[in-house]
Amino acid sequence: MSLTGKIILVTGASSGIGRATSKRLLKKGAKVLGLCRNTSELINGVKPIQCDLADADAINTAFTDILKLDVIINNAGFALLSRISDGNPADWEAMWRVNVQALTICCQKALPLLPENAGQIINISSMSGHRVPPSGGFYAPTKFAVRAVTDALRSELRADGKKTRVASVSPGFVDTPLLNNYFKGRENDLEKTKASMQMLTPDDVADSIMHILETPLHVEITDIQMRSADQIG
């Protein structure tokens, strides 16, 4: 579909994949709303919506100012290395809140604002939502949940006779600040990982998001798995 004049909410638009996607959308003539905490990092032209997604009440408040949407891209998320065997449950909860619960609330809040026959929801999952990396701890469970939420929502919409399209995008390693947190205390591993491959860039992921958005309305892309051609596993 043409993106000119479309109203598109991008969560996590202040950095990495969300920022690159916002830039593309603006170039296509879309009106972009950028939801994040650090709104000073948004690209010029993106309408700021300051919100901490860890706070469910703040999400409700943020949505009271949004009257209409054509697309929501649930991209905000973060990764801590927090192992199942000895990680801190507070870290699991923090990731669950933003990566899964906030994303699900945003889907629910967006639905009545989207056109019934032409709306699009895109949820950013991960290759860690398809297979569990041996040293990824609780991050992968949150990304498996994103895919499950995406599939559950699609089934509910079809059962209700609605045509809103729902997709996930599942990248492997992307060179963004997220990796600094994920590899905190394992900086040598991050260096080795970066040396072992030409990582995806945020623009590579934005390309796939644009592909989903620009397909004709009768085509529903359900998930895109993508990784560096050098990435093993």
Ligand SMILES: NC(=O)c1ccc[n+]([C@@H]2O[C@H](COP(=O)([O-])OP(=O)(O)OC[C@H]3O[C@@H](n4cnc5c(N)ncnc54)[C@H](OP(=O)(O)O)[C@@H]3O)[C@@H](O)[C@H]2O)c1
């Ligand atoms: N980088 C990778 O290797 C990789 C691979 C697969 C999937 N992903 C997924 O891609 C998505 C984007 O990540 P990225 O790599 O682009 O990371 P990034 O550069 O660190 O960007 C993360 C974005 O999420 C927002 N965010 C985080 N916590 C938030 C909160 N509590 N409230 C509101 N916004 C919040 C941040 O905004 P503020 O800090 O301004 O709030 C920021 O804009 C995430 O869902 C991530 O899991 C990343």
